[in-house]
Amino acid sequence: MLPLTGLLTAVGLTMIYRIDPDLAFKQGWWVVVGLLAFAALVLFMKDHRTLDQVKYVLGLTAIGLLILPAVPGLGRTINGASLWVDLGPIVFQPGEFAKVLLVIFLAGYLRDNREMLSMGGGRYGVPSPKHFGPLLVIWGGAMLVLFETNDLGGGLLYFSIFLAMLWVATARWPYVAVGGALFALGAYALYHVVPHVQDRISVWLDPWQDPFDKGYQLVQSIYAISGGGLFGQGLGEGVLISPQGHTYIPYLETDFIFAGIAQELGLAGAVGVILLYVLFLYRGFRIAIMAADGFSKLLALGLTAALAIQAFIIIGGVTRLIPLTGITLPFVSYGGSSIVANFVLVGLLLMVSNHVNQGPAS
C-alpha cells in the first residue's frame, strides 16, 4: 500500500516538475506535510476504532468543512466551482478532508444500524426514520452544500461512496436503485437549473461542436492522449506547453495531469498509472475483507473506494468516458489539500491493516 502511494506520488512529482519546476518544489513541501500528518496519525492514535466514538462530531465537521467555501469572505471560486477556502497564506480545499471524515462517519453509522437497515423494520419493508433519519440528514446536507458550491465532481464522488458503503453494509439492491434514482433526479434538476452543467454535458456529447472555446479543454486533452502513442513522446519532449509558455490544456498540473502522462509516457505509462490504482483497490479491499470488526471493514472499504472512484471520475472525465467534473487525481495531481488528505487516508488504511496483522485477539 505504501509503495503504491509512493510510486503514484513520484509519478505526479515528476510530471509536475516537467510542467513547472517551481510547482513541483511546492508540491514536495506538501508531500512532507502529508507524511508528517501520516506519521502523527500513526503515532498518536493508538486505535482507529476510537474514531467510531466521535463519528457524529466528525460527520458534522465534514458538513461544516463543506459549507466553508460558501461562507462569504472565506470562499474562493475557481473555474465555476466554489470549493476553495482562502485563509490568507493558505488556500485549501476542505472537500478533500470532508471526504475522509464522511467515510469515517458512514462506517460507524452503518455498522450500528446495518441490521435494522438490511431487515427493513418498518411498514412496506422500509426501515423506520429512527434508523434511516440521521443518515439522510447528513447525506442530504452534504449533497445540498455540494450543489450550492457547484462541485459536481465532489457530489458524484460522495454519492458513489455513500451508495457503495450502503450496499456493502446491507446487501440490499433496492437501496442502490432508490439512491441511483434520487441521484438521477438531482442531476436532471441540476441540468435544468445550472447552465454550467448543461455546458459540461453538451461538451461531453460532442466536444468538437465548439473545439476552440467550450470544448477546448477536453479536445486538447484528447489530442494529448492520442498523440502520446504507445510509449509516449518522452518526458519533457511532449507537446504540452506552447511557445508562448502556457499549457495547451488548462489545469494540466491538477485535473488533467493524466493527459500529460499519456502524452509523454504513452499508453503504456497511462495504463501503468491505472493499474497502480487497481492494485491499490485490491490491497485496500483485502484489508476490508481481513478486518475483524464491522467498523474496520466499512472504514477500509470506504476509504479505498473513495480513492479509486475519485481516480475513475477524473480519468474518465479527461478521456471523455464520462462528463468532465473537476477533481484531483489522488497522489498525482498538484494540490496540497489533496496530497495531505490522501496521505491521512492511507494512514487510516494502514492502521486497519496493522490491526488485522496483530491478530483478532487484540
Next chain:
Amino acid sequence: MNPQIRRLFFVLVALFVALIAISSYWLWDAPNLEAKRGNPNLLVKQLTIKRGLIYASDRHTILAKNRKLKKKGFGRPWYLRVYPHGELAANAVGYSTIERSRTGIEKSFNDYLTGSNANLDTVLNNTLDKLRGLTQEGNNLVTTIDIRGQRAAMQGLAGKCGAAVAIEPSTGRVLVLASQPSYDPNLVEGHFKAIARAAAGAPCHPPAPLLDRATQGLYIPGSTFKVVTAAAALDTGRFNPQSRFDDPGYCIEYGKKVSNFADQSGPEVFGNVNFGEALQHSINAVFCNIGKTLGAGKILQYAQRFGFYEEPPIQLPSEEIQPSGLYRNGRLYLPKDQNAVDPGRLAFGQERLQVTPLQMALVAAGIANGGVVMRPTLLDRIVTPDGKVIERTNPQKWKEAIRPRTAAELTAMMEAVVEGGTGTAAQIPGVSVAGKTGTAETGVQGQNDTWFIAFAPADHPKVAVAVGLSNQSGVGGTTAAPIAKAIMEAVLRRNP
C-alpha cells in the same frame, strides 16, 4: 459483508478496464485527430526542426530565418520563424506558424525546409542527427526573387490595391511577385488581428491582405488582352501589322454601337489606321472588328496557348493560384459553342474575362521570348545546411504560344505603344521598352481595373512585367505604367 466487497471490487475493476479501453481508442483514432485544426501535436513537433533559410536570388538577403525560443521547461529547443523584411515578399514567401499552419513557399517547399525530403544526403544527415539527439535541420532555399525589383514593386503599389509580377522571359524565373495591401508575416503568430487593422486603410473592400493578388487576384484585363487578340490575328495569317482599318469611333455588334474609349471630348475617332496604329492607340472599334473576323473560339484558343484556363505551374500551393479565362457565376467557363461569347468585346478584353497579374506577365514573357512561354519558377536552388546543392531549377518550356515571327511583329507594335502611344509613361532612357496599357471600366467611377504589361530591352528582353491595379480612377498608362517602369529599371540596373 465480504461477498459484497468482492463484488464491488469487480464492479470497480470493470470501470478501470473501461478507462484503459477508451485511452486505447484515442490512440487508434490518432490519424483522424491529428488532422483536426487546433491539434498542436504535429505542428509543435515541427517546431523542434530548425527550418531552412529562405533567400532572395542574391543568395544573401534572408527572407525567412529562425529564432531560438527561450522556453521554460525541458526537451529540445524550439524554433520560431522570423521574417526580417516583413511584408516585402510576404505573399510569395508566406508564413509558417503554429496557430495558422503555413502558406506560400513555406508551405509548398515545406518538405525541403524541414529536411523531410527523400534526398539521400538529407536522409543521412537527419538520421545521424536523430541518433546524436541533435536538432534536425532543414535545407536552405534560394528563391528567384530579385530583391531590388521586389522592393520597387512594393513601393510602387503602396497605398493601392493590386499586384505586380516580373519574369525573366528566357528562363521563366519569377523575379517579382508583389501584392498590396500586404501584411507583416511576423504578426501572424499571436497578433493576427493586428494584420486586419493595419490593412484597414486600403482603398478596396475587403482589403484582404493575405490574398496574393499576383497569383489569385482576378481582374478584367481590358486592353492588355488586345495583345492576345493581336497574337491570334497575326499568327493565323489573317492580318499583318500593315493591315488597314477604318475607325468610325465605334463598331457595330448585334446591331448595336460599341464605342471607343471615351475621354472628356467623347469617343475618339481615329479614321483610317493600320494594325500597328490600332494597337498603339488601343482602338476598341478596330479590335472589335478583328474579333468578329477571327471569332471567339480562335481568340480563346490563343489565350490557352499562353496558359489561360490552367493554373500556372509556379511552385506555390494550388489554393493560392487562380487560372485565368472567362468566368461565369464565379467559375471558370470555356464555352463549347463559340457563339455564346461576344467576339468583339472579348477582343478588347471585356466580355467576362478575368485574369491574374501572373498570367498577364506570362503573356508578356512569352512574346519577349520569341513566342515560347517558359515554365514559371520561384526556385533557384536548394542547398543543404553544409552548403551542398541538392537541387537546381533548369529552364523548361511551358507553352509554345506563337511563332517567332509573330512575336517579333508584336514586339515592334508594342514598342510603338511606349514610344508614342498610350504607354509613354513607361519609357526608360536608353532602353527600348515594349508594352501595352489596359483600362477596364467596371461601370463605377473610381473602380477601374488598370493595367500595364511590358518587357525590356525590346531587342534582347531581360525582364517582362505585369502590373494590375483595382479601384483606380485613372487609366493604365498613368497608374500602372510608372510602376512597371520602376520595376524594370530596378531589375535592369542589376542586370543591364
